[in-house]
Amino acid sequence: MTDQTRLGLDISRCVGVGQCELLEPDLFRIDDDTGTATIVGEPVLPSQRAEAIVDQCPSGAIQIDTNINPTLAKPPDTD
Amino acid sequence: MTSAATSPDIVSPAIYLEGIPHRQFSEIMAHPGLLWHPYQDGGFWVVSRHSDVKAVSKQPKLFSSAVGHTNLWDLEADALEARRSIIDTDAPDHTRIRRLVSKVFTPRNINLWENVTREIACELLDDFQREGGGDWVNKVAAPLPIRVILSILGVPVSDADYLVELSNYLVEGTTDKPTLAPDAFGNTTDLRLLPFRSPASHALFEYGEQLGLKRKSDPKEDVVTQLVMAEEDGNRLSAAEYRNLFHVLVFAGNETTRTAIAHGAMAFAEFPDQWKRLENDGEIGAPAVEELLRWATPVLHMRRTATADTELSGTPVSQGDKVVMWYSAANRDPAVYEHPFDFDVSRETNSHFSFGGGGPHFCLGAFLARMEIRILLEEMLNRKMALRQVGAATRVASNFIHGILSVEMEVA
Numbered sequence: 001m002t003d004q005t006r007l008g009l010d011i012s013r014c015v016g017v018g019q020c021e022l023l024e025p026d027l028f029r030i031d032d033d034t035g036t037a038t039i040v041g042e043p044v045l046p047s048q049r050a051e052a053i054v055d056q057c058p059s060g061a062i063q064i065d066t067n068i069n070p071t072l073a074k075p076p077d078t079d
Numbered sequence: 080m081t082s083a084a085t086s087p088d089i090v091s092p093a094i095y096l097e098g099i100p101h102r103q104f105s106e107i108m109a110h111p112g113l114l115w116h117p118y119q120d121g122g123f124w125v126v127s128r129h130s131d132v133k134a135v136s137k138q139p140k141l142f143s144s145a146v147g148h149t150n151l152w153d154l155e156a157d158a159l160e161a162r163r164s165i166i167d168t169d170a171p172d173h174t175r176i177r178r179l180v181s182k183v184f185t186p187r188n189i190n191l192w193e194n195v196t197r198e199i200a201c202e203l204l205d206d207f208q209r210e211g212g213g214d215w216v217n218k219v220a221a222p223l224p225i226r227v228i229l230s231i232l233g234v235p236v237s238d239a240d241y242l243v244e245l246s247n248y249l250v251e252g253t254t255d256k257p258t259l260a261p262d263a264f265g266n267t268t269d270l271r272l273l274p275f276r277s278p279a280s281h282a283l284f285e286y287g288e289q290l291g292l293k294r295k296s297d298p299k300e301d302v303v304t305q306l307v308m309a310e311e312d313g314n315r316l317s318a319a320e321y322r323n324l325f326h327v328l329v330f331a332g333n334e335t336t337r338t339a340i341a342h343g344a345m346a347f348a349e350f351p352d353q354w355k356r357l358e359n360d361g362e363i364g365a366p367a368v369e370e371l372l373r374w375a376t377p378v379l380h381m382r383r384t385a386t387a388d389t390e391l392s393g394t395p396v397s398q399g400d401k402v403v404m405w406y407s408a409a410n411r412d413p414a415v416y417e418h419p420f421d422f423d424v425s426r427e428t429n430s431h432f433s434f435g436g437g438g439p440h441f442c443l444g445a446f447l448a449r450m451e452i453r454i455l456l457e458e459m460l461n462r463k464m465a466l467r468q469v470g471a472a473t474r475v476a477s478n479f480i481h482g483i484l485s486v487e488m489e490v491a
Contacts, residue, residue, distance in 0.1 A: 012174075013170070013174070013439075014174075014178075015173070015174055015177040015178060015181055015439050016177065016178055016181030016182060016185065017181065017185070017441055017445075018181075018184075018185030018186050018187065018446070019441075021185065021186065021187065022186045022446075030181075030182060030185045030187070032182050032188075034178070035178040035179070035180075035181045035182040036178060055437075056437070058435075058437055058438055058439055058440075058441035059174075059438075059439040060137070060438075060439070
């Protein structure tokens, strides 16, 4: 089983580039009113992919969410 | 800076008439740590490796854009304030200003401009083909991006030629031999206070202000209206912020993509097997667009200033030191690119820095530029339009912009 990592968003840093929406459209979307990212899905990804998303966020707004167990034993339930 | 080894010359504008000094950059990159480059009364650290450029870009607090200037030289305090744009700001000002325009340039919203772009590209390519060729810069590379950005901003098409003229003078302003008289375009402002020290900047400021006033009294669905109407949550732009943002949008929105398209055509003319490859594929994939961008590196460098003592690649960097990221070098870093001097449209991973090193100043127009380049190549492919270069290109004598003033192409 691949490690899973949860991502969080520090909205104060977001400059609205849209890289996150391009890479993971089911998880992130740029709000057309505020010009900043919003989380629209369950932001849990295989760890390697999660690290790539963090790396490709230019503003540093997307971060590994360390408040929640970063490595989940299994993927969360999806409805 | 103390007694570090000294870098070979990579700043004399005349060098760039022959292209990017890759031999010097290879020498710099092979040296452990960073080299110090003397410049005017001081100097700067040459940041050339891919990993170092990324490290600087991704630490905007430690490496400031707002201190001194983002070019090689410092500006006097009054000039820095008068000329301060989104490029020369740090958070929170940078975040506030950028958010006002960022939504227009997200991948999703840029897609909305595909049809407009394709229409312009078709018109320009049809004319070029009918005439059998000509100056690729003047006939295709320059008009495509400026006409698209002006549509997005809401500048009337009838004024496009005037803004192209101003932009051309701004490019010239990046060289050491500008030709405009200080009072050109009715300029009365001290040149020190104008971007690129160019009277054309004064004219562009004036144009932006007039257009802003028009949109205030008669709002339209365009970016200029959005900017002059933005007042909520203290998000309003000051007059200086507005005119500098307008200036950046017009200049960066056309000069850089023009450069990419010029170098792209030259690359396909130099490596015809790569064009054949695309013809065989029958489509323009993302790797081709990214390789064109890597190859072109339209902006050669940006500078930051260290806000604290730190180190990079083992070299101590002191607070206040200038740190210059040479994208032109990092885009050919052999640690990242196999055969970096081959133009290869099939590179699968291509984390080039033609839009900057991946920090918060990541190019606002990145997705627009990618879309424009893809559509232009698609329409060239549709027309089976292989290009042959005639004679040498005329380059801009600038260590900042990888500009091409003109290059003759014939349709093969």
